[in-house]
Amino acid sequence: MALLKIAQIGNPILRVRAEELTRDELLAPETQRFIDDLVETMRDATGAGLAATQVHVSKRIFAVEVKDNPRYPYKPNVPLTIVVNPVIEPLGRETFDNYEGCLSVPNLRGMVPRFAEIRITGWDREGNPLDRTIRGLTAGTFQHEADHLDGFLFVDRVADPKTFCTWAEFDRYHRKAFVERIVPFIQRMGG
Numbered sequence: 001m002a003l004l005k006i007a008q009i010g011n012p013i014l015r016v017r018a019e020e021l022t023r024d025e026l027l028a029p030e031t032q033r034f035i036d037d038l039v040e041t042m043r044d045a046t047g048a049g050l051a052a053t054q055v056h057v058s059k060r061i062f063a064v065e066v067k068d069n070p071r072y073p074y075k076p077n078v079p080l081t082i083v084v085n086p087v088i089e090p091l092g093r094e095t096f097d098n099y100e101g102c103l104s105v106p107n108l109r110g111m112v113p114r115f116a117e118i119r120i121t122g123w124d125r126e127g128n129p130l131d132r133t134i135r136g137l138t139a140g141t142f143q144h145e146a147d148h149l150d151g152f153l154f155v156d157r158v159a160d161p162k163t164f165c166t167w168a169e170f171d172r173y174h175r176k177a178f179v180e181r182i183v184p185f186i187q188r189m190g191g
Helices: 023-027 029-044 136-149 167-189
Strands: 049-051 061-066 078-090 095-102 105-115 117-123 129-135
Touching: 023 029, 029 049, 029 061, 029 078, 049 136, 061 136, 078 136, 095 136, 095 167, 105 136, 105 167, 117 136, 129 136, 136 167
Parallel strands: none
Antiparallel strands: 049 061, 061 078, 078 117, 095 105, 117 129
16 A cells, blocks of 8 residues: 555646546456555545545545544544445535535635535445435535545635634634534534
8 A cells, every 4th residue: 555645725636527437447456456545545644534636536436534533533433434436415404514624725724514414325445336324524524525526625615714724723713612513513413
């Protein structure tokens, strides 16, 4: 396995719609090795997720995993999930405001409205059908990663640019209020 270079905001790869994979392409040894490298890179960077386009590969694949992540101690744990050719469908109209950051937009956070409950369909890494309902803060993570595959960054989704802040200023001025608001939401939504 190898660590991959993470593309930063301004890199054109982050602004294109990634290509769908066929099952044969997905099951090819080079794609399976790439998925291993994607996961290793995500873990090394302590990310909650990482999309293929973020590591310069225009394919519709992303990984999500949260396991006592020190960057996001309030996030519920999520077992390693690989999603290929994802389709996200909002379930209901409820949204929540999520302070998001991104490995491709270093040292910046901003408030993004996300759907509170979604259905995600696609394939797992073996090409088996994936069909899940995801709620709460975890739903925001999946929406964030799927956005990458359509050429969107969280900065495009921020409703109020006044919410932009660095990590240090988030910790200093906004984290406490965000956690006080988001923890009951996580508990209510179960994720």
